[in-house]
Amino acid sequence: MSFYFEILKTENKARAGVFHTPHGDIPTPVFAPVGTQATVKAVPPRDLKETGASLVLANTYHLHLRPGSELVREMGGLHRFMGWDSPILTDSGGFQVFSLAQINKIDDDGVTFRSHLDGSKHRLTPEISVKIQENLGADIIMAFDECPLPTDRQIVERAVARTGRWAARCREAHPDMSVQALFGIQQGGIFEDLRGQSSETLRALDFPGYAVGGLAVGESKGQMYSTLDFAVPMLPDDKPRYLMGVGAPDDLAQAILRGIDVFDCVLPTRIARHGAVFTPDGTMNMGNLAHARDERPIDPECDCYTCQHFTRAYVRHLVKAKELLAHYLLSVHNIRFLIRHVEAMRAAIFAGTLTDYVERFLGRYLATG
Amino acid sequence: MSFYFEILKTENKARAGVFHTPHGDIPTPVFAPVGTQATVKAVPPRDLKETGASLVLANTYHLHLRPGSELVREMGGLHRFMGWDSPILTDSGGFQVFSLAQINKIDDDGVTFRSHLDGSKHRLTPEISVKIQENLGADIIMAFDECPLPTDRQIVERAVARTGRWAARCREAHPDMSVQALFGIQQGGIFEDLRGQSSETLRALDFPGYAVGGLAVGESKGQMYSTLDFAVPMLPDDKPRYLMGVGAPDDLAQAILRGIDVFDCVLPTRIARHGAVFTPDGTMNMGNLAHARDERPIDPECDCYTCQHFTRAYVRHLVKAKELLAHYLLSVHNIRFLIRHVEAMRAAIFAGTLTDYVERFLGRYLATG
Numbered sequence A, B: 001m002s003f004y005f006e007i008l009k010t011e012n013k014a015r016a017g018v019f020h021t022p023h024g025d026i027p028t029p030v031f032a033p034v035g036t037q038a039t040v041k042a043v044p045p046r047d048l049k050e051t052g053a054s055l056v057l058a059n060t061y062h063l064h065l066r067p068g069s070e071l072v073r074e075m076g077g078l079h080r081f082m083g084w085d086s087p088i089l090t091d092s093g094g095f096q097v098f099s100l101a102q103i104n105k106i107d108d109d110g111v112t113f114r115s116h117l118d119g120s121k122h123r124l125t126p127e128i129s130v131k132i133q134e135n136l137g138a139d140i141i142m143a144f145d146e147c148p149l150p151t152d153r154q155i156v157e158r159a160v161a162r163t164g165r166w167a168a169r170c171r172e173a174h175p176d177m178s179v180q181a182l183f184g185i186q187q188g189g190i191f192e193d194l195r196g197q198s199s200e201t202l203r204a205l206d207f208p209g210y211a212v213g214g215l216a217v218g219e220s221k222g223q224m225y226s227t228l229d230f231a232v233p234m235l236p237d238d239k240p241r242y243l244m245g246v247g248a249p250d251d252l253a254q255a256i257l258r259g260i261d262v263f264d265c266v267l268p269t270r271i272a273r274h275g276a277v278f279t280p281d282g283t284m285n286m287g288n289l290a291h292a293r294d295e296r297p298i299d300p301e302c303d304c305y306t307c308q309h310f311t312r313a314y315v316r317h318l319v320k321a322k323e324l325l326a327h328y329l330l331s332v333h334n335i336r337f338l339i340r341h342v343e344a345m346r347a348a349i350f351a352g353t354l355t356d357y358v359e360r361f362l363g364r365y366l367a368t369g
Helices: A045-050 A060-065 A069-074 A078-082 A094-099 A126-136 A153-173 A192-205 A221-234 A249-257 A267-273 A305-309 A312-320 A324-351 A354-365 B045-050 B060-065 B069-074 B078-082 B094-099 B126-136 B153-173 B192-205 B221-234 B249-257 B267-273 B305-309 B312-320 B324-351 B354-365
Strands: A004-011 A014-021 A024-028 A030-033 A056-058 A088-090 A102-106 A111-114 A121-124 A140-142 A181-186 A210-212 A241-243 A262-265 A276-279 A282-285 B004-011 B014-021 B024-028 B030-033 B056-058 B088-090 B102-106 B111-114 B121-124 B140-142 B181-186 B210-212 B241-243 B262-265 B276-279 B282-285
Touching (some): A045 A324, A060 A069, A078 A088, A078 B312, A121 A126, A126 A153, A249 A354, A324 A354, A324 B324, B060 B094, B078 B088, B267 B276, B276 B324
Parallel strands (some): A181 A210, A241 A262, B030 B262, B056 B088, B088 B140, B140 B181, B181 B210, B210 B241
Antiparallel strands (some): A111 A121, A276 A282, B014 B024, B102 B111
């Protein structure tokens, strides 16, 4: 069996496990850095490996537009193309179409849109999304879904129905799960009955993994957590559960407590490009004058390349001088910070101390000082 | 003795040797990548080490303006600040003042100028340049010189006289050569008698190394080579000879034939940021459509990280998508290309085959196809 999810230990709702894939094992819970255009911005693959990353997400929408999925297939697939031999996950392209492209038409069959790059016209349907993802060749691929604002009940209702029909079509378009595992995406916004309805449809289709979609797109953190309270247990216990687009350190903790296994987020690399870093005491802006003569590393508790070799003073200089190396050093630290955080929670689940860990972590991380 | 230059083998005018410094040995001939603002753009120090770099140049003008040489000194000096424990060379700041800043006043004492960053007013004199370079703490530091356009005899004459007086003041301001070796800079443009005059003044000051300045700033390649023909033999045989700001592969070959030992240039990292790479067949623009489906590495003969792991197709994708990783991958290749080229010439000098190597290299590199 190419894909197999093992749960090794639980603590309340939280789970520590391993998701076995053809490109290697993914210890869960896991945080996946995002390589939108087949590169985690500014970080070479070997350095990414060194951060402890075991899974990388790439974006179907971006790669479809440039360089095109056929080209990636001809070049041997994403793993070979981007020089990353560990597991890869691609999203369905749906979220980016709705957030980046100019939509021309949405109907029950799919979406017609114009590229944000050159205005060229494109069409995505469940079948086309699956085909593109097959060309890209990621280990985990996602069903094409409609992702609405989570708090408008009428819109969410329609999205749940459509996402269910599209999930069935994706499942039919991708019957063989031995090389690429297709995950279904639960929708339903913040509404318990709609999450229930969506889950029922998806469970009937028997996916090898399930995502909680439509969160972290505008609702409050409180709404996200209370939605996870009821939405996660609706998904099968024995399959990996993936919370899409979530990566803030506090959200990772809250979601792992609620039984999530897989995360992805652009946050560590995006805030890096704006000069910000994660620390156990919250985020920190490295451009601040306070760091100008500070000989400490960004985070004295961190084992990343950046913190092992460079002072805050140097990093601040690079940020102020707008040097390319700043993007690299800050991205490496931020990715390692999140992965170390998730590794610590995995270890805590094995030790039965997750609740303590999260309480201590949040007490410090969220303290306003 | 902290600094000691050994010539191990010669072939005609060319020399293979070792320049011993407090931060390690520099095998010569050597090409030094440029880390203008205390970072070789986009390349982490450990990756730079992997390219074979044994010497890095940093710019006094830039570091004086930001973050300031006092700050670098407080942070333990440039080596510690930028995480580079091998030899470092700083220039005097003169060239950048004349090319980047807005000059307010030049007189025999020094130069008053406005920063290109914020318009703030600054002054550089031989003594101030030495002091800044002492704060920065590089192994090799340079005398403050006036670098004129090399073809205007009247201007060059004045610069030779002034550079000589400034060299004497630098020498006096930096009497102890045990920690930092101060190199003198020969001026004289393309004029043999002026180069002779400049050399005489400098030789009398007994520097541990000498640079040929004022070339590669507007004259033709032919003029540069014929100037080197007479200018290099005017410098002491037993000291390293440094051709400032030169790094084109053909120029490196021509200058090594003529007895140059040390080079620095921004070329490999600058052309990388414009999507261009060195190859044995000349430079190549990686954005070209021709590379879109090319599974070969940039240079099949290259042993750099980029060529060992990535296809032209992937590199082209990164260049077209304006991805940060492109700067890293192209810079690493270009630096390694020049260092490999210089390493090959050093080996050829030991083998007595330099003339053949250069002929073959130039025949291929300069062929227009």
